[in-house]
Amino acid sequence: MGDNNVNLPPGFRFSPTDEELVVHFLQRKASLLPCHPDVIPDLHLYPYDPWDLDGKAMAEGNKWYFYSRATNETRITGNGYWQPVGVDESIMSSSNHKVIGTKKYYAFYMGDEPPQGHKTNWLMQEYRLSHSSASATRSSSRTSTTHSTNGYYSKWVICRVYESNSDNDENDSAELSCLDEVFLSLDDLDDDNISLPH
DSSP: OOTTSOOOOTTOOOOOOHHHIIIIIIHHHHTTOOOSSOOOOBOOSTTOOGGGOBTTBEEETTEEEEEEEOOSSOEEOSSEEEEEEEEEEEEEOTTTOOEEEEEEEEEEEESSSTTSOEEEEEEEEEEEEOHHHHHHHHHHTTTSOHHHHTTGGGGEEEEEEEEOOTTSOTTTOOOOOHHHHHHHHHHHSOGGGOOOOO
């Protein structure tokens, strides 16, 4: 993991689900509640190209996690920019099936500004609280500092950045089941070599 992380027990792996990122990390951050262990750092995204995140963001395998401020501005870094791709996904609570947040995808492009850039393999998933979660978070933390009353802390997002690998990309390729592999191998057989029982 990155140099900025706390000492964690041997065998610890940071592999949170979308719901866990929203509920156990983002909602706590927005509510000014402590998170133990506090492993995700605050990071201003824009100065950093994705390959510069190592040692600055929380690293687990080939993924980097960090909090950043929510913004509607174009996400421009030193050598490129993050361009939204696809549609936003709703993140549902497993307990009551209500929308608790959204996940937005971005691809990193090398170049000065849209649309002149060249698309790279770097992807980012940005997690935001839903409007109802953010409102509840603001009302629960109104007794805290003046920053929370104006919504300052509810404007946080969590970012997960990774370099996609076309051979093993969790978002772009589905794993085949054993039966799928058997049926695909049957397609390779010559029909004349198959004998069926009588």
